[in-house]
Amino acid sequence: MVESASLWAVLAVLPLLGGAAVVAVCADRALAARAAGQPYGPRTIAAGVGSDTARLLVGQRRTTLAPDRLLWRLGLIAVPTAAVLAAAVIPFGRWAVDDLGVGVVWFNGMEIATWAALWAAGWGPNSVLSLVGGYRMVAQGLAYELPHMFALIGAATAAGSLQVGTIVAHQRHLWFAVWMPVGFVVYLLSVLGFSFTGPFDQPAGVDVAGGVFAEVAGPDRLILAAGRWLLLTAGAAMAVPLFLGGGLGPVLPAWAWSTVKTFAVLGVLVGVRRSVPTVRLERWMPVAWTVLIPLTIAQDLIAALVAVSR
Amino acid sequence: MSLEVFLLLAAALFSVGVYGALSQQSIVMLMMGLELMLNGITVAAAAFWYFIGPGAPSDQVVVVVAVVAMAVEMAVGFAVTTAIFRARDVDMTDMAADLKE
Amino acid sequence: MGAVAFWVLAVAAVACAVTVFVVDSMARATFALLASFLFGAGEIILLGLDYLGVVIVVMMIMEMVIMAVFMVMYMMNPAGLMPMSMVHNQRGSLLTAGTVFASLAAGIFLVPWPARGPHRPADPTFDLGKSLMGPHMLTMMLLGVTLFATMVVTVVLASQQGRYDRLGDDLKGKAR
Numbered sequence: 001m002v003e004s005a006s007l008w009a010v011l012a013v014l015p016l017l018g019g020a021a022v023v024a025v026c027a028d029r030a031l032a033a034r035a036a037g038q039p040y041g042p043r044t045i046a047a048g049v050g051s052d053t054a055r056l057l058v059g060q061r062r063t064t065l066a067p068d069r070l071l072w073r074l075g076l077i078a079v080p081t082a083a084v085l086a087a088a089v090i091p092f093g094r095w096a097v098d099d100l101g102v103g104v105v106w107f108n109g110m111e112i113a114t115w116a117a118l119w120a121a122g123w124g125p126n127s128v129l130s131l132v133g134g135y136r137m138v139a140q141g142l143a144y145e146l147p148h149m150f151a152l153i154g155a156a157t158a159a160g161s162l163q164v165g166t167i168v169a170h171q172r173h174l175w176f177a178v179w180m181p182v183g184f185v186v187y188l189l190s191v192l193g194f195s196f197t198g199p200f201d202q203p204a205g206v207d208v209a210g211g212v213f214a215e216v217a218g219p220d221r222l223i224l225a226a227g228r229w230l231l232l233t234a235g236a237a238m239a240v241p242l243f244l245g246g247g248l249g250p251v252l253p254a255w256a257w258s259t260v261k262t263f264a265v266l267g268v269l270v271g272v273r274r275s276v277p278t279v280r281l282e283r284w285m286p287v288a289w290t291v292l293i294p295l296t297i298a299q300d301l302i303a304a305l306v307a308v309s310r
Numbered sequence: 311m312s313l314e315v316f317l318l319l320a321a322a323l324f325s326v327g328v329y330g331a332l333s334q335q336s337i338v339m340l341m342m343g344l345e346l347m348l349n350g351i352t353v354a355a356a357a358f359w360y361f362i363g364p365g366a367p368s369d370q371v372v373v374v375v376a377v378v379a380m381a382v383e384m385a386v387g388f389a390v391t392t393a394i395f396r397a398r399d400v401d402m403t404d405m406a407a408d409l410k411e
Numbered sequence: 412m413g414a415v416a417f418w419v420l421a422v423a424a425v426a427c428a429v430t431v432f433v434v435d436s437m438a439r440a441t442f443a444l445l446a447s448f449l450f451g452a453g454e455i456i457l458l459g460l461d462y463l464g465v466v467i468v469v470m471m472i473m474e475m476v477i478m479a480v481f482m483v484m485y486m487m488n489p490a491g492l493m494p495m496s497m498v499h500n501q502r503g504s505l506l507t508a509g510t511v512f513a514s515l516a517a518g519i520f521l522v523p524w525p526a527r528g529p530h531r532p533a534d535p536t537f538d539l540g541k542s543l544m545g546p547h548m549l550t551m552m553l554l555g556v557t558l559f560a561t562m563v564v565t566v567v568l569a570s571q572q573g574r575y576d577r578l579g580d581d582l583k584g585k586a587r
Contacts, residue, residue, distance in 0.1 A: 071438055102461045102536060109469040115476045116445065123438050123479075138476055145473070162462070162536065311417050311457075317519045319421045319454065323447070325512035326428040333504035334432070338482050342444050345474075346428050349451050352467065359535075360458040362525055367542035370535065371550055373455070373463045374543070377470055378554045382561045384474055388481050389568035395485060 009097045010088070017087050020237070021229040024266050025049055031274040056225075059218030064125045072124020076220055078117035079227030086110035087234045089164050093247040093255030096164065103164040104156050107238055108149065111194045114231060115141040118196070118203055118212050121224065125215035133211020137203040139281050140193055143288040144200070148190035150296035154183040155242045158303040168246030177243035179306075182299040184243040186292055191235030191269060195228055198273030202281050204228075236265040316357035324350030337394075341387045345380055352376045416457055424450035437482040445475040462536040 026045050033040035089096060089103035100106050115138055122134020156162050158180065159170035167176075177184040189200075196203045196212075204211045216224055240246055240261040247254030323346055330343025352373045359369030427447035431440045448471040456464035498504075532538055543551045 068436060068438060071442060074442075100461065101534070102465050105462065105465045105469065109465050109472070112469055112472045116442075116472050119476055119479060120438070120442065135480070138480060141473075141476070311414050313524055314519055315417065315421075316454070316458075318516060319424065321512055321515035321519065322421075322425045323428055323451065324515065325508045326425065326432075328511050329504050329508035330432050332507055333498045333501050335499050336486060338437075338478070338485055339432070339440070342431055342440065342478075345444065346431070346447065349424075349428075349448055352463075353451050353454055356455040356458045356460050356463065359460065360531075367535070367538040368547070370460065370463060370539040371542060371547050373460070373467075374539070375550065375554065377463075377467060378558065381470065381474065382557060384478065385561050385565045386568075388477075389565035391481070391485060392569040 009095060013084055013087050013097060016092060017084060017230055017233055017237070018226075020262060020266065021226070021233040022049070023263070024233060024236075024270055025229055027267065028270050028274065031270065035274070053222065056218060056222040059221070061220055062125075062215055062217040064127055064215055067126045068124045071120040075117045075120030075122075075124055076216065076223050076227075079114060079121070079224055080230050081227075082110045082113040082117060083227055083230035083234045086231075087237065090234065090237045091164055091168060091241050091246055091258070093253065093258045095255075099163060099165045102162045104152050104162045104167070104242075107164075108152060111148075111231075111235070112141070112145070114194055114196075117227075121216075122203075122212045127215045129208045129210070129214040130212055132208045133203045133205070133214065136205070136208075136211060136281060137196060139285070140196070140200060140203060143281065143285045144190040144193035147186045147288055147292035147296045148193070150293065150300055151183040151187040151190065152242070154180050154296065154300045154303045157300055157307055160307055164241050164246075168241045168248065171245040172248060175243060175245045180243065180299055180303060182295050183303075184239070186296050187239060187243065188265070188269065189292075191232065191239065192272065195231035195235060197228065197232050198269070199276045199279040200284070201278055205278060232269060233262075233266060236269055237262045239265045313357055313361035316361070317354055320350040320354035320357065322350070323347075323353065337387065337391045341384060344383055344387075348376050348380050348383075413457065417454065420450045420453045420457065424454070437486045438479055441475050441479040441482055444478075445471055448475070459531050460535055462539065 026042075026049055029048060030040040030042075030045050033045065086107050088098055089100050089106050091099065096103075118137040119134040122130040122132070122137070124130070155167055155176050158176055159167040161167060161170075170176075192198045193200045202211070204213050208214065213221065213224060237258075240258055244261050244265070245257075247258045249257035252260070327343045327346030327348075327350060330346060331340055332343070334340045334343060355369045355372040355376065359366075359373075363369050424447050427443045427450060430443040431447065434440050434443065449468060452464045452467040452471070455467065
């Protein structure tokens with residue numbers, strides 16, 4: 001079904017993931033411009049994204065008093081790196097860089113790496129507001145992580161495998177999203193959580209002057225922002241094999257289905273990001289722990305019963 | 311690669327952990343030493359699984375137990391530190407020495 | 412290839428482990444410990460235990476991030492901007508650690524290990540799951556109960572002291 005491509009495929013991950021992320025950024029800006037009543041034609045948006053990127057590329061890096069440079073830089077670089085590594089197990093049609101036997105756990109691990117990365121990025125500049133952002137990411141991680149893990153476990157249980165390719169193969173007749181809607185919705189929420197976007201952007205909240213973004217400028221800021229969008233894109237792309245049947249579909253080739261479904265999920269996530277206000281963490285935490293965890297566990301029980309009765 | 315070098319690595323990690331657990335004053339640093347000792351144990355168990363047990367899963371179970379032990383150790387350690395700190399503003403083992411009386 | 416990977420990972424793991432007790436910054440010490448665990452997990456993956464290796468990565472990143480929070484909370488000098496010594500009985504500790512290592516190393520090279528040779532089952536992850544849900548069910552249940560007890564104990568220990576402290580001797584005071 002899904003085959004591991006040779007090593008050169010690693011080189012294809014960044015352009016594919018990055019390309020999708022750029023499309024998402026453009027869509028996001030277009031939505032923002034439309035809401036503000038400004039022109040949002042494709043050329044305007046593309047020029048805006050291009051000039052912003054160029055401005056960050058040539059911009060000055062900010063320095064602060066007594067920063068922890070090592071951890072700061074490592075944290076910033078780790079965000080996009082984790083996104084790309086997570087994408088290594090996501091099948092694009094029939095190919096994945098490496099369809100690991102423990103692909104789901106690998107994806108989970110890379111996504112958790114963003115906690116450490118953002119905490120280090122917040123700690124590094126020796127600045128209060130950045131550190132608050134870093135701490136918020138840890139709290140947010142603790143809130144979304146358990147429901148997220150149970151959602152992943154649901155898909156893995158239903159397929160009886162941690163291998164992403166096998167999970168796709170088990171959705172030949174019915175997508176998991178259809179009969180595991182709770183897991184699917186919780187998974188999408190946690191994608192917004194680990195890419196600190198939309199309603200869960202408290203780690204980068206405006207109330208703390210951008211949080212982890214507060215002290216980064218120039219290329220540093222570009223890396224962090226790119227990492228954030230790459231994480232969102234990788235999360236959206238992973239929703240496709242986990243819950244939406246991967247590359248399975250009529251007429252079109254597998255890679256086309258993967259692309260179409262990924263952009264559909266990405267579109268929903270960007271729409272949510274633009275339309276739902278920020279949720280405060282202390283309000284989100286009880287919901288996650290007292291509502292989402294029991295719901296996802298019940299979902300896993302159903303998945304287990306289905307898997308056993310098969 | 312042989313069993314001996316893997317075990318040597320495990321022994322080195324374990325010994326560094328022993329040094330840390332014995333020499334550090336801060337409770338949190340002391341716990342890092344304990345975690346390193348368990349790190350050595352996981353590596354040793356994995357090596358035994360590969361080189362000696364003919365694919366028997368018991369060594370894997372040892373790794374699972376070690377990982378759980380780390381989580382439990384850390385959680386209880388921080389809870390105790392929090393309790394001591396609340397009670398008397400102390401986070402160092404030497405200052406809690408009167409607890410033995 | 413395997414041997415090179417082993418030595419690179421091994422040296423890195425031990426170097427990071429030593430770094431934990433050398434650096435002044437608590438944040439760096441925590442991340443050095445994390446790096447040591449990640450290299451250790453690399454060794455475990457090298458041995459073919461993919462699942463356990465990746466699980467250690469997952470667990471340790473979460474643990475170390477939480478550890479960093481507590482480190483910064485309790486240490487007097489979390490960023491190491493004012494270096495100070497936080498050790499006691501250093502010579503004794505070094506001596507003990509050296510003795511432990513020497514005796515372990517001696518044991519490693521003196522014991523005649525049974526030479527069964529490397530062996531890899533087709534799917535070690537499946538083996539592990541089957542044994543945890545089969546012959547090792549008792550272990551699994553004990554782990555579960557232990558974790559649950561840990562949660563209760565930590566909450567009890569870390570929360571404000573007993574109800575008499577919070578509400579006064581007649582239990583009628585205002586919660587504070």
